Amino acid sequence: MKVSKTTAFDSADTSPLRGTAAGIASWPKKTFFIIRRWPVIPGMVLAALVICALFAPWLSPHDPYKNTLKDRLVPPFWNDGGQAKYLLGTDQIGRDILSRIIHGARVSAVVMSIAVSVGVTIGTILGMSAGYFGRHVDEAIMRIVDTWAALPFIMVALVVVLVLGQSYGVLVGLLALLSWPGAVRLVRAEVLSLRTRDYVSMAKVAGASTPRILFKHVLPSVWNVVLVTASLQMGGIILVEATLSFLGAGIPAPTPAWGAMTSDGKNYVNDAYWVAFFPGMAIFMVVMAGNFLGDWLRDRMDPTIRQIN
Amino acid sequence: MRIFIVRRILYAFLTVIGGTLVIFALSRMSGDPRVLFMDDYSVIDAEVWDRLGERFHLDDPVPVQYGYWVWDVMRGEFGDSIASQRPVEEVIYPRLWNSIQLGAVAWALGTLVGVPLGVLSAVKRGQFIDYVARAFALFGQSLPSFWVAIMAILIFSGTLGWLPSAGKGEGFAVRHFVLPAIVLGWLPAAGYLRLTRSSMLEVLDSEYVKFARSKGVGTSKVLWKHTFRNALLSPLTFSALLLLGFVTGTTVAETVFAWPGLGRLAVSSVFGNDFPVLSAIMLLLVVLYAVVVLSLDLLYAVVDPRIRYS
Numbered sequence: 001m002k003v004s005k006t007t008a009f010d011s012a013d014t015s016p017l018r019g020t021a022a023g024i025a026s027w028p029k030k031t032f033f034i035i036r037r038w039p040v041i042p043g044m045v046l047a048a049l050v051i052c053a054l055f056a057p058w059l060s061p062h063d064p065y066k067n068t069l070k071d072r073l074v075p076p077f078w079n080d081g082g083q084a085k086y087l088l089g090t091d092q093i094g095r096d097i098l099s100r101i102i103h104g105a106r107v108s109a110v111v112m113s114i115a116v117s118v119g120v121t122i123g124t125i126l127g128m129s130a131g132y133f134g135r136h137v138d139e140a141i142m143r144i145v146d147t148w149a150a151l152p153f154i155m156v157a158l159v160v161v162l163v164l165g166q167s168y169g170v171l172v173g174l175l176a177l178l179s180w181p182g183a184v185r186l187v188r189a190e191v192l193s194l195r196t197r198d199y200v201s202m203a204k205v206a207g208a209s210t211p212r213i214l215f216k217h218v219l220p221s222v223w224n225v226v227l228v229t230a231s232l233q234m235g236g237i238i239l240v241e242a243t244l245s246f247l248g249a250g251i252p253a254p255t256p257a258w259g260a261m262t263s264d265g266k267n268y269v270n271d272a273y274w275v276a277f278f279p280g281m282a283i284f285m286v287v288m289a290g291n292f293l294g295d296w297l298r299d300r301m302d303p304t305i306r307q308i309n
Numbered sequence: 310m311r312i313f314i315v316r317r318i319l320y321a322f323l324t325v326i327g328g329t330l331v332i333f334a335l336s337r338m339s340g341d342p343r344v345l346f347m348d349d350y351s352v353i354d355a356e357v358w359d360r361l362g363e364r365f366h367l368d369d370p371v372p373v374q375y376g377y378w379v380w381d382v383m384r385g386e387f388g389d390s391i392a393s394q395r396p397v398e399e400v401i402y403p404r405l406w407n408s409i410q411l412g413a414v415a416w417a418l419g420t421l422v423g424v425p426l427g428v429l430s431a432v433k434r435g436q437f438i439d440y441v442a443r444a445f446a447l448f449g450q451s452l453p454s455f456w457v458a459i460m461a462i463l464i465f466s467g468t469l470g471w472l473p474s475a476g477k478g479e480g481f482a483v484r485h486f487v488l489p490a491i492v493l494g495w496l497p498a499a500g501y502l503r504l505t506r507s508s509m510l511e512v513l514d515s516e517y518v519k520f521a522r523s524k525g526v527g528t529s530k531v532l533w534k535h536t537f538r539n540a541l542l543s544p545l546t547f548s549a550l551l552l553l554g555f556v557t558g559t560t561v562a563e564t565v566f567a568w569p570g571l572g573r574l575a576v577s578s579v580f581g582n583d584f585p586v587l588s589a590i591m592l593l594l595v596v597l598y599a600v601v602v603l604s605l606d607l608l609y610a611v612v613d614p615r616i617r618y619s
Contacts, residue, residue, distance in 0.1 A: 143320070143324070143327065144327070146323075146324050146327075146602075147324050147327030147328060149553065149598070150328055150595045150598040151591065151594075151595060152553075152556045152590075152595075153553075153556075154556065154557045155556075155560070155575050155579070155587065155590065155591055156591070158575075158576065158579040159338075159587065160335070162579055163335075163338050240557070242453050243454075243557065243561060246455045247564065248580070249579075259453070262453070262455060263455070265459070269463045270467040273463055276456065279456075280453055280456030280459070280460070283453045283456065284451055284452050287451040288447060288451035291447070291451055
């Protein structure tokens with residue numbers, strides 16, 4: 001193995017030579033070292049997402065809902081005919097794209113954080129039960145996981161949205177449903193190996209109640225896995241949210257959501273690439289940041305989990 | 310081994326039964342399934358309304374309704390499509406064939422690009438080609454496929470005018486396949502690449518490969534015979550997950566490229582309230598998934614005897 005050529009991807013490598021580079025290097029080298037070692041860029045992207053979501057009304061230069069029909073399809077400022085007023089241009093009814101992207105961060109951030117936390121919490125509880133109790137409980141939970149995995153999620157989601165209507169609640173609920181099976185599988189596998197450990201048996205012999213064993217003794221050991229699952233889910237959930245909103249089953253229309261904005265731009269793409277291009281880039285950056293962070297956390301916390309997500 | 314097979318077949322059955330339960334529940338979610346058959350403006354006269362009620366056995370308790378529905382489905386009677394007033398099978402079959410064609414091309418593309426690139430990236434670890442391959446994988450997993458599709462249309466059919474942007478063309482028109490297959494195949498290619506790479510690295514680091522090397526076995530023989538064969542198992546498991554990603558991917562790719570396949574049919578059925586068609590498509594996909602998982606499990610057990618006993 002070539003030690004000098006390890007990268008951020010391979011943070012799991014704990015070669016003794018790694019730490020020394022920072023000590024003797026000059027500051028540009030040091031900076032590069034930190035960027036390779038820590039997820040600085042993904043962290044910044046996710047921080048930007050959170051800041052945009054929290055402070056959208058103060059950050060965005062225009063009202064994301066206000067259409068100015070005389071300024072329809074204005075290109076970004078660096079293109080011919082672009083105006084400095086609209087940095088990333090305007091859409092087909094003259095709304096500022098940058099403002100809409102900043103506001104769209106709200107939908108993505110809110111939906112992603114609630115869906116992932118609800119889904120992973122449920123998944124963790126079920127995964128712990130399946131792994132710890134085994135036998136019938138395990139069978140029952142795993143069969144439900146299998147069935148759920150077999151269903152074409154995107155179609156189920158479209159039907160549910162059609163029947164129940166488009167709203168935050170429905171969308172978050174659906175995406176939470178998407179994220180729990182993954183957590184069940186990973187947590188269950190971890191608990192299966194923990195169940196027979198001495199300290200768990202000891203707790204049992206000492207007379208600890210089952211909930212106490214699960215929450216005091218087992219849960220702390222699966223925290224790593226839970227965290228890794230949650231971060232690996234982020235990118236996927238944002239992508240599915242964007243896909244649903246692209247297909248017309250996301251948050252209802254005037255609210256800016258990145259997927260729906262890309263969909264709006266679809267019909268104008270040959271004359272006005274920017275309407276579809278920038279929202280898609282926003283999705284891409286957040287998803288990539290999530291994937292990077294997830295990979296990094298997984299490698300750092302538990303190199304033995306080699307799941308593809 | 311026999312117990313293992315019986316067990317797996319039972320699991321596959323349970324999955325399908327679970328799937329029918331969910332699909333049935335979806336059809337009854339709005340209370341009265343007849344509501345799913347109309348949009349906001351349609352007018353149904355009382356006679357048709359009653360006939361539909363009888364068709365779905367709405368006077369019976371819900372479990373009995375479910376029983377009737379499963380019985381119909383088992384005999385292959387999905388009813389008529391609302392949109393086209395033709396039997397559901399007739400509507401689905403040509404679409405299914407189109408989707409299979411696109412799916413097969415995209416899958417072949419994904420495998421033929423992903424697996425060799427994964428091997429190359431593992432062997433040339435830390436070198437330029439490895440970075441390129443991993444960037445390719447990273448982009449494939451992070452770029453929204455609908456966006457890639459739109460940008461591909463902009464560049465290759467709009468600006469350059471090389472390829473058609475929509476439709477399937479007559480017969481097997483290769484030019485029509487290029488863009489949808491690339492859009493659909495990128496994600497599986499990325500998955501295969503990452504998995505092949507990590508699995509290859511793991512095996513390359515194992516004792517028996519080191520032993521073979523120290524014994525003086527030639528590089529290519531170590532690579533292909535000792536490493537690649539053993540590293541191929543985990544990408545194989547991925548194929549089941551791949552199928553799931555494919556369903557979403559096909560839905561998007563077919564919608565953007567106006568490909569006359571199942572995914573686009575499903576989307577238009579949702580918005581056109583064509584529930585008979587939609588439930589048939591969903592059930593088809595559930596059965597397909599159960600069969601694929603079952604055969605992969607069995608294949609796995611044949612390849613790796615340890616699995617039979619776990």
